[in-house]
Amino acid sequence: MSVFEAKAELAKIPTEPGVYRYFSEEEEIIYVGKAKNLKNRVSSYFVKNHPDRKTRRLVSQIRRIEYTIVHTEFDALLLENQLIKRYQPRFNILLRDDKTYPFIKVFNEPFPRVETSRRLDKKTGTFYGPFANARSMYNLLDMFRELYTLRTCNLNLTPENIEAGKFKVCMEYHLKRCKGPCEGRQSLEDYDREVASIHQILKGQLSIPQNYFKENMIAAAEKMEFEKAHEWKMKLETLQSFQSKSTVINPKIGNVDVVAIASDEDAAYVNYLKIVNGYIMAAQTLEVKKKLDEPDDEILALVLFEMRTTYESDAKEIISNIDITTDFKAEITIPKIGDKRSLLEMALKNVHFFRKEKAERQMIESSATTNRRDRVLIKLKADLQLKSLPRHIECFDNSNIQGTNPVAAMVCFKEGRPSKKDYRHFSIKTVIGPNDFASMHEVVTRRYTRLLEEQAELPDLIVVDGGKGQLSAACDALKALKLYGKIPIVGIAKRLEEIYFPEDTLPLYIDKKSESLRLIQQIRDEAHRFAITYHRDKRSRSAFVSELENIEGIGKKTAANLLKEFRGVKAIREADVERIAQFVGKDKAQKIKEYFAAIEQ
Structure with missing residues (x-):
């Protein structure tokens, strides 16, 4: 359609609400739109040197215009939605089919x-x-x-x-x-x-x-x-x-729809929440690819209509982060404070995480150097429904044999590989007897109190070796530190290798052949090995300290200091009296040498 022909066509278009359709030279419908005022809206496409490149491309292919007048703008939205689904014009945004x-x-x-x-x-x-x-x-x-x-x-x-x-x-x-x-x-x-x-x-x-x-x-x-x-x-x-x-925030909040949108040049991201009597009954986040330079309010109106139809919502109030002028037979609210604002922030958080996740995934997928570790971390993120890639994982395990010498260990994996310089041992200080739950609470508290004081990097994921009990103890520690909810945490139970989430009685069973489960198992096994090694070492040290206490004049403190200085029994046996006397005095040094000489005879 030439500019002259377009002017002639535009002169015939009424100012009523309705739906317009653009046809190509092949008589194919290439775009369907709705308008409160058909004449004003259609005319806006034929502006000379239109700023949007995609719109200029659409206009260059238009050869004929048809329109249908309706009573209200909402009727126009309904008809537009039906025509887009029927003809799927190539310049229209197409929503994901939820069937x-x-x-x-x-x-x-x-x-x-x-x-x-x-x-x-x-x-x-x-x-x-x-x-x-x-x-x-x-x-x-x-x-x-x-x-x-x-x-x-x-x-x-x-x-x-x-x-x-x-x-x-x-x-x-x-x-x-x-x-x-x-x-x-x-x-x-x-x-x-x-x-x-x-x-x-x-x-x-x-x-x-x-x-x-x-x-x-x-x-x-x-x-x-x-x-x-x-x-x-x-x-x-x-x-x-x-x-x-x-429960969302307040059961008195009643029945509402919550919808939030954020967009960039190529796509819009929308989160929809259906709230019934204060409970989330449906939630969905989706991406809408832009075909033209569609404004957010138009995209949101189309998505909201689709969501309310799909989820059969008749809520009389719609909470949104932008105004929607289309008549949805419901009040549009943009709250600033209170429970409704909290709901809107929840929807916006979902949008931003979805957008961030997509950008992160595209970045990794587009990289030619994507390796196995990246693939495993992506799979683990999906399996555990994490918001970001678990590039920094810390795992805790307790170790005690018949209640003696209780210890714990923390291993650290970065980028899917052991970071041994970040491994840590813990001697249990506040717990008496074999209490795995209390021990777990202590070591998690000590570890993250230290990181917070040092303003060090926190992990992307915490793994606890154990089931619901150990996981609950670790969660209580995080709550006391106000870190609960900020760091994802799971427990892995040994019996069936099931994954437990906080406050969820039903475990997750990851495919036994999955690379992500194998990574969690590797981290758990490494924490167990590290804890057992430390436990054995501590037991041998305790045995030696007890043995030295049999020598007259040598107490527990002196024995422990000797072990700390000489690093082992063999070094003390081979040391001369003068060397030992530097730490315990000449008389005690002589008694120690005589004790070992008697044992060797």
Whole structure:
């Protein structure tokens, strides 16, 4: 379309809200846009010497314009979204298709199953999600199995089939993970009550199942049925634990959507949070590649529309870091203080970490010198869901045999390799007896108190050799130093090589063949070797000190000083009286020489 033809076309365009479409010479739709004022918006593309190079390229390919008038700007957004998905114009930003993310599906059937599904067919069940973080979805499913006795079979449990005795209970029934509805051992009413609680949890209505568990616990206790009361109490505590991890800031904050954006010349990065009754019910961060010089508010409007549609949000308030003029039938808030500001900062933090991670990954991937160590660190970062590459890792291990000479060791790996000059030994000072948890608390406190005082570099990852107990003790030490949450920390348990995260009862099982697990094992084994070596050395020193105490006039302090000066038994035996006398006096030196002479005879 020539400049003259463009002027003629622009004169015909109305000033109403609507959607416009640009066609190429081949009659292909190359761009779809929306506008509050069609005439003003379309005209802005045909400015002489437009400052944006990509826009000039688009204009050079336009041969025809079509437009559709709508009632409101929100209607324009809806139509634009549909046309972009249908035609996928090459100059439009295309959002990632979320249909590959998994959902939790509650089936429409007698005695409904609760499973994961990637196929969204609302005729077959009720769907919750999608879950951009699959781990959080599986944590939910594991919790449901703890709280409820759901069937896992795919039998057709119609009343007729159950009455006809077509089915037999399976191992799940004998393991008390299912109440046997297939043989009529559990009523549909009882089963549906449990499924209703699952719906409530997935909707963020945790108070309803909590009250139900509490009422049953009290009722059982009043009937002196203490085992049942304990079972209800455990269910209540499981749900309360989940609630404590899921609470955002203030449950009174209600239902809101939180969306934050940051962008550069080539892309925009957006984080979306769906908050229901004060809980994060959905979270997703995505990158939007810019095709033209799209402003942030336009990108955010398109992303927000897609997210609210995908996650079925009808929140009446949207918290954002920029103003969005499109009518979302919700109030747009840009908070400055308070709980809502904290939510926005959380979304912004997600955006910045996502952006930083992408830049870091591109830098490493684009480097021709990328080696195995970089690859392993990238894999470890992904497996442990770390925010940055763990280039500096420190690992702690305790060592004591039958409670004697308790010691601990810390090894340091930098860039995936041992940094032996940074290894440290610790003699346990404040703990009496074999208490691994207290010992771990002491050494972690001492190590990072020292680093803070010296303003030295802190590690990117702390690994604790042990399970939940040792990890919890190390976390308590970090909390006291106000470092908890600032340094990622995990525990590795020896039995199944499972990885434990703070405040998470469910361990992570990394593939046994994974290079990242092998690196953690190598670091753990090195810490164990270093601790054992120090422990043996300390035991031999203690034995020698005890032996010297048998000599008249030689006490523990004198014996320890001798060992420190001579570095070993052999050197003391071979030293002459004058040399030993420099440290203990002539009389004691003579007694020491006589003692060793008697032993050698």
